[in-house]
Amino acid sequence: MSHHLTILVGSVLGAAEYVADALSAVAKDAGYQVDIQLTPDFETVTADSTWLICTSTHGAGELPDNIQPFAAQLKTQDLSGVHAYVVGLGDSSYDTFCYAAQTMEKVLSDQQATLICEPLYIDVLNHPIPEEKAVEWFSQQLAKK
Numbered sequence: 001m002s003h004h005l006t007i008l009v010g011s012v013l014g015a016a017e018y019v020a021d022a023l024s025a026v027a028k029d030a031g032y033q034v035d036i037q038l039t040p041d042f043e044t045v046t047a048d049s050t051w052l053i054c055t056s057t058h059g060a061g062e063l064p065d066n067i068q069p070f071a072a073q074l075k076t077q078d079l080s081g082v083h084a085y086v087v088g089l090g091d092s093s094y095d096t097f098c099y100a101a102q103t104m105e106k107v108l109s110d111q112q113a114t115l116i117c118e119p120l121y122i123d124v125l126n127h128p129i130p131e132e133k134a135v136e137w138f139s140q141q142l143a144k145k
């Protein structure tokens, strides 16, 4: 697995950005070089980088505006060399809980990317500090490598 990680953020209000920052610190401690993209753009993702998509859900199950162009870009790509983690933030009082993360998972798998493990869905109702849950999970994932 590559020791470069690109964190691709989908966020409206900033919570997913905080999670991305915390996950970046975990990855750096584990020896990764990390880029965080707050305006994700396929053209600028480092070749051979592992991906971590970290996105909230807005509207009625929609992707945040800032990650929509990236999702559209991916639909024309062959991602068969890509290995990705997916972290979703959502609120379980919506029946579209974490739909944006699920949308990104579907795009990745439709384009032949490999999901490294089951996605993490963080329910902000249960986790008022979502980065705590994310850090615990990601530390465990990286320890498996």
Ligand SMILES: Cc1cc2nc3c(=O)[nH]c(=O)nc-3n(C[C@H](O)[C@H](O)[C@H](O)COP(=O)(O)O)c2cc1C
Residues within 6 Å of the ligand: 010, 011, 012, 013, 014, 015, 016, 017, 056, 057, 058, 059, 060, 061, 062, 064, 089, 090, 091, 092, 094, 096, 097, 098, 099, 124
């Ligand atoms: C207007 C609005 C719509 C939302 N819609 C959903 C939704 O459909 N599904 C879901 O799981 N969470 C939904 N949420 C919850 C957000 O995903 C959650 O608050 C998240 O922490 C926001 O992250 P962000 O600050 O990175 O945008 C919604 C929140 C707002 C304010």
